[in-house]
Amino acid sequence: MLARPPITLNVAQRGDALGLLRSLPDACTPLVIFDPQHRAIMDKKKYGNEGARQRERAKLPAVLESYIDACCLEIARILKPSGYLMRWMDKYCLCQGHHLRISPELIEPVDLFAWDNLRLGQGDRGRNRGDYLLVLQKPPKKAKATWRDYGIPCRWVEKIDLKRYPRKLYPHTKPIGLIKRLIAAVTEVGDLVVDPAAGSYTAMHAAHQLGRNFIGCDLAIKVAGERMPPLPSRRGVADCTAALPATPPLPTRTVE
Numbered sequence: 001m002l003a004r005p006p007i008t009l010n011v012a013q014r015g016d017a018l019g020l021l022r023s024l025p026d027a028c029t030p031l032v033i034f035d036p037q038h039r040a041i042m043d044k045k046k047y048g049n050e051g052a053r054q055r056e057r058a059k060l061p062a063v064l065e066s067y068i069d070a071c072c073l074e075i076a077r078i079l080k081p082s083g084y085l086m087r088w089m090d091k092y093c094l095c096q097g098h099h100l101r102i103s104p105e106l107i108e109p110v111d112l113f114a115w116d117n118l119r120l121g122q123g124d125r126g127r128n129r130g131d132y133l134l135v136l137q138k139p140p141k142k143a144k145a146t147w148r149d150y151g152i153p154c155r156w157v158e159k160i161d162l163k164r165y166p167r168k169l170y171p172h173t174k175p176i177g178l179i180k181r182l183i184a185a186v187t188e189v190g191d192l193v194v195d196p197a198a199g200s201y202t203a204m205h206a207a208h209q210l211g212r213n214f215i216g217c218d219l220a221i222k223v224a225g226e227r228m229p230p231l232p233s234r235r236g237v238a239d240c241t242a243a244l245p246a247t248p249p250l251p252t253r254t255v256e
Contacts, residue, residue, distance in 0.1 A: 009213055010204070012218075014217060014218065016217070017034075017196035017217070017219075018067065018071050018196075020196045021074035021078060021194075024194070027081065027083075028078050029078055029079060029193065030186060031083060031187050031191070032078070032085050032195070032196070033193065034086070034087045034197060035088040035174060035197050036067075036071065036088075072085070075194075080138070081138060081140060082137060082140055082145070084136065084138075085135075086182060087099065087133070087136060088132070089133075090131055090132070091132065094134065099134055106139075108139070109135070110135055110136065110143075111134075111154070112135065113132065114130065115156050115178060116130045117130040117159060117160060146186055147185055147186060148185050148186070149181060149185035152178075152181050152185065156178045158177050160173050165202070173200040175202075176205060179202055180210065183203070183206055189211040190211065190212070191213065192212070192213045193212050193213065194215055198218045199218055201216070201218075203216065
């Protein structure tokens with residue numbers, strides 16, 4: 001078992017998604033961004049755990065669907081009433097309705113954004129070109145009281161800045177422009193944004209630019225701050241450390 005440091009605010013760090021979520025108190029955030037490994041289509045096609053294409057990530061534990069569901073249940077717990085989960089999904093998971101495994105009484109789909117990354121991928125029929133961001137809300141379901149930007153198009157075109165996020169290091173980077181607009185739409189300055197599978201930490205960069213606090217982790221980095229681009233200034237960010245309990249060591253990836 002790997003020794004894991006406590007999770008702290010506003011830094012890139014190594015950690016397990018489910019362990020992070022379980023360490024957070026109830027109703028502590030208005031927004032969780034979740035981008036789990038899209039394993040379902042890989043398992044269906046028997047691709048294995050990414051193999052030679054991404055050797056380092058292939059060494060990590062495979063993300064099972066039961067693990068993703070366990071994370072979503074924890075996310076529903078830590079969201080404030082009417083808070084949002086923004087869950088990245090590929091076409092296969094969306095069409096299979098994987099999000100429907102979680103009861104709408106806990107968290108309910110309310111919107112969908114289609115991201116066009118302008119880069120053709122694979123596909124047995126239509127070629128993939130980006131992913132989907134499913135917006136789910138914890139009851140009570142509200143729109144006007146919780147959403148402040150009505151100009152965000154549901155079809156979002158954005159190329160990844162490969163100089164800042166080279167594909168060799170960050171093969172699954174998501175569009176920071178869209179993430180920034182959505183964070184601004186549903187949170188306020190000083191709020192806590194949670195990303196338990198942070199990857200290239202675009203959500204953290206967007207949160208800092210907007211004066212929000214951030215807590216997140218990822219298993220693909222070895223030490224805090226490794227491979228991270230420089231962070232922008234964070235003047236004016238409220239410190240919400242006191243709202244969080246002391247974080248215990250993160251558990252191994254085990255789903256009861």
